[in-house]
Amino acid sequence: MVTQATKGYIEIDQERCKGCSFCIEYCPKKAIFLTDKLNLKGYFVATYKEGNGCTGCAICAIVCPEVAIEVYRGGTA
Amino acid sequence: MKKVYSRPKSLKPAHFHYCPGCGHSIVNRLIAEVIDEMNLGDKIICVAPAGCGMLIYNYFDVDCLESAHGRGAAVATGIKRVRPDNLVVSYQGDGDLAAIGTAESFHAANRGENITIIFVNNGVYGMTGGQMAPTTILDQVTTTTPVGRISEKAGHPVRMCEVLAVLDGTSYLERVAVHKPAAIVATKKALVKAFQHQMNKTGFSMVEILSPCPTNWKMDPLQACKWVEDVMSKQFPIGLVKEVQC
Numbered sequence: 001m002v003t004q005a006t007k008g009y010i011e012i013d014q015e016r017c018k019g020c021s022f023c024i025e026y027c028p029k030k031a032i033f034l035t036d037k038l039n040l041k042g043y044f045v046a047t048y049k050e051g052n053g054c055t056g057c058a059i060c061a062i063v064c065p066e067v068a069i070e071v072y073r074g075g076t077a
Numbered sequence: 078m079k080k081v082y083s084r085p086k087s088l089k090p091a092h093f094h095y096c097p098g099c100g101h102s103i104v105n106r107l108i109a110e111v112i113d114e115m116n117l118g119d120k121i122i123c124v125a126p127a128g129c130g131m132l133i134y135n136y137f138d139v140d141c142l143e144s145a146h147g148r149g150a151a152v153a154t155g156i157k158r159v160r161p162d163n164l165v166v167s168y169q170g171d172g173d174l175a176a177i178g179t180a181e182s183f184h185a186a187n188r189g190e191n192i193t194i195i196f197v198n199n200g201v202y203g204m205t206g207g208q209m210a211p212t213t214i215l216d217q218v219t220t221t222t223p224v225g226r227i228s229e230k231a232g233h234p235v236r237m238c239e240v241l242a243v244l245d246g247t248s249y250l251e252r253v254a255v256h257k258p259a260a261i262v263a264t265k266k267a268l269v270k271a272f273q274h275q276m277n278k279t280g281f282s283m284v285e286i287l288s289p290c291p292t293n294w295k296m297d298p299l300q301a302c303k304w305v306e307d308v309m310s311k312q313f314p315i316g317l318v319k320e321v322q323c
Contacts, residue, residue: 009078018097020291020298026258043097059258061082065102066093071082 008056008073010048016068017045023060023069029053032060085109087118087138094132098298100288101130103255104197107265108168109137115272121164124153127177128170129203147178150185153192164275167194171212172202175235179211182237189246189280193271196237196283199290200309207293211235214312219293238285238318248280250318254287254310256302270320279321287313 012023012032017039023046024032031052039045048054056073084090088109095102112118118139125133127146134141144152149167157165174182174196185192201219202208208221214234216225226234238250249271253264264286271282287309289301296304 008081016092020098022098022298022302025299041092056081058082062258062261063103065095065097065099065106067084067088067102067106069082070080070084072078073081074078 008054008071009050010054010056010060010072011070012046012048013066013068013070014045014047015039015041016066017043018066019043019045020065021046022063022065026059026063028057028059029055085113087112089136089138091135093136095129096290096292098289098291098301099129100199100255100286100290101197103261104195104264104286104288105130105133105136107255107261107268108166108195111265111268111272112137112139115269117164117272120162121166122156122160124149124156124165124167126167126169126173127204128173130168130170130197131204133168147173147176148181149173149178150190150192150194151181153194154185154188154190157190157192161191164272165192166272167192169194169196170203171196171198171200171237172205172210175211175237183241183244186241186247186281186283187244189248191275191278191280192282193275194281194283195268195271196285197288198237198285198313199288199293200234201290201293203290203293207290212237212313214309218295234312236313238283241281241283242319244281246281247283247319248321249274249282250285251283251320252285252287252313252315252318254305254315256287256289256305260315285313287315 058071061069123141153167209219254260274282291301
C-alpha cells in the first residue's frame with residue numbers, strides 16, 4: 001500500500017503569511033493549521049503538518065492571497 | 078517531487094501591502110499568472126488607480142503608469158491610441174471606476190476603445206476607511222451609512238456591467254468573484270478572455286471582480302467570503318453579461 005504522505009507536500013513562506021486561514025478552510029485533507037507563532041509583521045501564521053495525506057492538489061496555493069505557498073507533487077502518478 | 082505551483086515570474090518578490098484575506102492580492106496574482114501564461118511581459122502596459130490597488134507597480138514586473146483618481150480609462154485610451162500594438166489594462170476599484178471615474182469609464186466604453194478594465198468591486202471605499210461607494214448594497218453598514226444604506230437617501234447600488242452592456246462599443250463584460258477556489262479559477266479564465274478580446278480588437282472589455290474586504294466590512298476573512306456568496310452575489314449576479322463574437 002502506498003503511504004499517503006508520499007504524494008505531495010507544500011512549503012509555506014511564513015513571513016508572507018497573514019493568517020487569513022483560507023488555506024486551512026479549503027484544504028481537502030485538513031493538513032494545514034494555524035499556529036500561535038507570530039511572524040515579523042505580527043500575524044499568527046499557518047503551518048503545514050506532514051502525514052495528513054497531502055496530495056499536492058494546490059487548492060491552498062490557489063486561494064492563498066499572499067502567494068506564500070509552493071506546492072510539490074510526486075512523480076509516480 | 079516536482080514543483081507544481083510557485084510564484085508567477087511577473088510578480089516581483091515584494092510583500093503585498095493588502096489586509097489579510099483581501100481580494101486584491103488574489104486578483105494581482107491571477108493577472109501575473111495570465112501575463113506569464115500568455116507571454117505578455119513585454120507587451121502589456123498596466124494603469125494603476127487611486128485606491129487600495131494603487132501600488133500595483135510595486136508588484137508587477139511590467140510597465141505600469143499611475144492615473145489620477147478615476148481617470149484610468151482616459152489614461153488607458155491615450156496609451157492605446159499612441160501604442161496600438163500594446164495590451165493596455167486599467168486596474169480599478171469601485172470608488173475609482175463607478176464614482177469618481179463614471180464619465181471617463183462610460184465614454185471610453187461608448188467609444189469602443191480597445192482597452193481592458195479590471196474592475197475590483199468590494200462595495201466600499203477601502204483605502205480611505207470604508208465609506209459608502211456607489212456599489213454599496215442596500216442596508217450595508219459603512220462609516221458613512223451607520224444604519225445601513227437607505228435607497229431614499231443614498232440611491233441604489235450600481236451594476237456597472239449591466240450599465241455598460243447597453244453601449245454598442247463594449248465587446249466583453251463578465252462578472253466573477255474571488256471568494257472560493259472554483260470562482261478564482263473562473264476569474265482567471267475571464268481575464269484570459271478579456272485580453273483575447275483586446276488582442277482581436279473587438280472593442281471595450283471589462284471584468285468585474287467581486288472581492289471581499291474583511292477590514293472594512295468588519296468581518297473575519299472567511300465571513301467576508303461567505304458574505305460575498307450569500308449577499309453580495311445576489312445583488313451582483315455572477316456570470317457573463319455580454320460577449321460579442323469575434
